[in-house]
Amino acid sequence: MSESWLDSLNGPQREAVTHGAGPLLVVAGAGTGKTRTLACRVAWLIESGVPPDRILLLTFTRRAAAEMIHRADQLTGRRTTTHVWGGTFHAVAHRLLRFHGQALGLPPGFSVIDAADAADLLNLTRNDLGLAKKDRRFPRKETLQAIYSRTVNSTDKLTDILTRHWPWCEEYADPLRDLFDAFTRRKRERNVLDYDDLLLLWRELHALSGAGDEVAERFDHVLVDEYQDTNALQAEILLGLRRENHNIMVVGDDAQSIYSFRAATVRNILDFPKQFPGTHIVTLEQNYRSTEPILAASNAVMAPARERFTKNLWSQRPSEQKPVLYTCMDEAEQCRLVCERILAHLEMGTLLRKQAVLFRAGHHSDQLEVELTRCKIPFHKYGGLKFVEAAHVKDLLALLRILENPYDELSWFRVLLLIEGIGPKSARRIMEALGVHRAPGQSSPAGAVADGSARSPWRCLAEESLKVPPAAREMFGQLRTTLLQCVGMPTAPAEEDDDLTRPTTRGTSVAAQIEKLRQFYEPIVQARYDNWVIRLRDIEQLEQIAARYRSRNRFIADLTLDPPASTADLAGPPLIDEDYLILSTIHSAKGCEWDVVHIIHAADGMIPSDMATENEAGVDEERRLFYVAMTRARDMLYIYFPLRYYHRRVYLSDAHSYAQLTRFLPSEIHSLLELRTCPAASIPRRPTPHIDLDELDRRLKHRWRE
DNA sequence: CATTTATAAATTTTT
DNA sequence: TTTATAAATG
Numbered sequence: 199m200s201e202s203w204l205d206s207l208n209g210p211q212r213e214a215v216t217h218g219a220g221p222l223l224v225v226a227g228a229g230t231g232k233t234r235t236l237a238c239r240v241a242w243l244i245e246s247g248v249p250p251d252r253i254l255l256l257t258f259t260r261r262a263a264a265e266m267i268h269r270a271d272q273l274t275g276r277r278t279t280t281h282v283w284g285g286t287f288h289a290v291a292h293r294l295l296r297f298h299g300q301a302l303g304l305p306p307g308f309s310v311i312d313a314a315d316a317a318d319l320l321n322l323t324r325n326d327l328g329l330a331k332k333d334r335r336f337p338r339k340e341t342l343q344a345i346y347s348r349t350v351n352s353t354d355k356l357t358d359i360l361t362r363h364w365p366w367c368e369e370y371a372d373p374l375r376d377l378f379d380a381f382t383r384r385k386r387e388r389n390v391l392d393y394d395d396l397l398l399l400w401r402e403l404h405a406l407s408g409a410g411d412e413v414a415e416r417f418d419h420v421l422v423d424e425y426q427d428t429n430a431l432q433a434e435i436l437l438g439l440r441r442e443n444h445n446i447m448v449v450g451d452d453a454q455s456i457y458s459f460r461a462a463t464v465r466n467i468l469d470f471p472k473q474f475p476g477t478h479i480v481t482l483e484q485n486y487r488s489t490e491p492i493l494a495a496s497n498a499v500m501a502p503a504r505e506r507f508t509k510n511l512w513s514q515r516p517s518e519q520k521p522v523l524y525t526c527m528d529e530a531e532q533c534r535l536v537c538e539r540i541l542a543h544l545e546m547g548t549l550l551r552k553q554a555v556l557f558r559a560g561h562h563s564d565q566l567e568v569e570l571t572r573c574k575i576p577f578h579k580y581g582g583l584k585f586v587e588a589a590h591v592k593d594l595l596a597l598l599r600i601l602e603n604p605y606d607e608l609s610w611f612r613v614l615l616l617i618e619g620i621g622p623k624s625a626r627r628i629m630e631a632l633g634v635h636r637a638p639g640q641s642s643p644a645g646a647v648a649d650g651s652a653r654s655p656w657r658c659l660a661e662e663s664l665k666v667p668p669a670a671r672e673m674f675g676q677l678r679t680t681l682l683q684c685v686g687m688p689t690a691p692a693e694e695d696d697d698l699t700r701p702t703t704r705g706t707s708v709a710a711q712i713e714k715l716r717q718f719y720e721p722i723v724q725a726r727y728d729n730w731v732i733r734l735r736d737i738e739q740l741e742q743i744a745a746r747y748r749s750r751n752r753f754i755a756d757l758t759l760d761p762p763a764s765t766a767d768l769a770g771p772p773l774i775d776e777d778y779l780i781l782s783t784i785h786s787a788k789g790c791e792w793d794v795v796h797i798i799h800a801a802d803g804m805i806p807s808d809m810a811t812e813n814e815a816g817v818d819e820e821r822r823l824f825y826v827a828m829t830r831a832r833d834m835l836y837i838y839f840p841l842r843y844y845h846r847r848v849y850l851s852d853a854h855s856y857a858q859l860t861r862f863l864p865s866e867i868h869s870l871l872e873l874r875t876c877p878a879a880s881i882p883r884r885p886t887p888h889i890d891l892d893e894l895d896r897r898l899k900h901r902w903r904e
Numbered sequence: 905c906a907t908t909t910a911t912a913a914a915t916t917t918t919t
Numbered sequence: 920t921t922t923a924t925a926a927a928t929g
Contacts, residue, residue, distance in 0.1 A: 258918095259918095312919085338914090339922090393918095397919095457919095459916080460917085559915095559916050560916080560917085561915085561916090581918080618907095619907075620906095621906055621907045624907085669907090758919095761919090783916085785916090785917045809916060810917090823917080
């Protein structure tokens with residue numbers, strides 16, 4: 199049985215799949231069957247007798263892990279594959295830390311915060327330190343978080359990082375040190391871990407002799423996907439994980455490294471053979487995805503880049519059709535043309551879901567989305583602003599977090615500020631009164647779990663009379679009742695009428711709790727936002743996702759570690775006959791493929807993004823990004839270039855500037871493309887029907903002279 | 905004094 | 920669309 203699927207692999211693929219013990223590096227060019235190889239490897243290991251739960255598969259997204267495990271399932275014809283440990287570094291770290299946290303002195307019941315929360319916490323810390331007052335141009339909170347994160351993930355010194363990536367912040371090196379000190383202390387005190395902590399603690403776990411060895415011995419084989427997009431900290435984790443046992447397989451393509459902003463470094467994949475002596479290297483060069491002309495153009499784009507692992511990508515899919523480069527007059531025409539092309543391919547039998555529109559930044563598709571809606575083309579968008587990043591979703595999540603951990607100062611702060619009449623000062627005072635800062639420390643780990651411990655915030659909230667500004671009193675009362683009901687604490691008799699709607703029991707479901715919280719939150723959204731209808735719909739969706747969960751803690755953790763990537767993920771399992779177009783940032787398109795790919799905004803300044811062109815390394819990465827976009831296409835690739843961009847800072851202004859075609863498509867390689875110019879753009883000076891001013895004035899005159 | 909309102913400015917990519 | 924700062928309000 200196993201031979202049948204092994205036979206369908208090519209030589210190098212089979213070599214990788216059936217590799218025995220020891221380190222293995224698979225350099226897999228775009229479209230060379232990387233996912234397939236990994237899935238087969240998992241299947242092969244299992245058929246060779248490796249217990250599934252002793253295999254660790256680290257991927258870039260949870261979707262990728264699920265996909266590979268599903269494929270392995272189909273190959274082996276078993277269901278055991280589901281026991282494979284699969285997921286992102288962060289998700290696996292989370293799981294391991296729940297098991298082994300105590301060995302690190304990590305109190306149980308820690309919560310995980312995302313990058314935006316970390317930024318908020320840095321902001322709070324900055325204000326407490328009075329750093330905001332001293333200097334006008336102290337970095338924004340997002341910048342602070344980015345600097346901190348890079349310091350942790352790159353394992354470089356702060357000063358080097360500032361010089362290299364934030365030279366304008368170098369003068370703040372000292373206050374930054376103080377801030378980061380206070381920030382880490384605060385996280386520890388509050389028992390929260392950010393994304394960086396998850397990796398950091400995982401690495402530390404392996405420095406411990408007991409628990410570290412235990413974790414390492416858990417896995418017979420470690421497999422890592424997209425290795426070119428891992429960072430120094432992740433490489434150290436792997437070293438710790440494979441100190442004795444060197445069964446490790448990493449797969450990647452240095453030409454597709456596009457996450458250096460997250461401190462990913464190609465050095466990982468380049469240095470892998472040095473870190474694991476005796477590494478066997480397999481190179482996959484046959485591209486099964488794209489046609490020859492698409493591959494030829496993609497290779498030409500990458501030719502000027504300095505690559506270390508030379509690959510010679512080749513395809514056996516001849517085609518007469520070169521990639522098409524469309525020059526459009528402006529963005530409006532680009533949108534029209536994209537819709538027209540999409541519908542044309544749909545007519546010819548390519549489903550919408552087999553087509554994708556790719557772009558550099560999330561907002562690049564804004565105008566297109568309007569046009570798609572007008573043309574009644576359904577679509578799902580990946581990347582860009584995430585569902586969980588929207589203010590209203592964060593608000594509701596903060597309410598939920600308080601229920602989970604009443605010592606979560608960040609969530610309390612956010613929630614209290616929602617109430618009209620409460621500002622930063624009152625919020626701090628109320629939190630002080632509730633004892634939010636008196637978190638049960640390491641001394642009494644059990645205290646975090648017990649709701650009714652004598653001085654818990656819940657007790658304070660239920661029993662003590664808090665000083666609340668008069669204007670805020672009513673709404674604060676509602677908040678108080680809502681929260682207490684959700685945790686099943688008795689509320690004071692005064693508010694008992696609320697109980698008529700639903701008898702409160704201790705074990706209300708997550709969805710039921712969200713519904714209760716929503717009732718409190720609804721009037722706030724309505725007062726705050728004009729588009730509250732849409733926002734409330736989001737919250738209903740949140741409720742639907744929650745319905746699939748039994749544990750509130752699990753729900754929150756999943757939502758922060760693996761946020762829904764598109765609106766599609768929110769709707770639950772997709773209907774079979776539902777067809778929709780894919781819109782995606784290039785970053786989110788990694789690892790995907792489509793029959794027809796449309797790349798929009800192929801203009802210098804868009805790609806390469808003009809924020810990345812300051813140094814050569816930045817431009818290099820943008821080039822790889824463009825390469826990734828091109829190599830997503832199987833049969834047909836369209837690249838669109840709008841000539842003219844309007845500056846829409848001023849409403850209805852006609853101010854515009856002319857763009858240049860992306861530098862990654864120089865005229866030397868135009869022979870590899872089919873150049874098409876839109877009718878409108880082909881005539882630079884269209885004989886515009888000019889207004890006859892004399893005639894107009896004559897007509898106008900009638901207004902005052904009958 | 906704390907909070908709200910007004911005003912100006914900035915806005916890549918993601919676990 | 921959100922976020923930091925300045926002025927106005929209670």
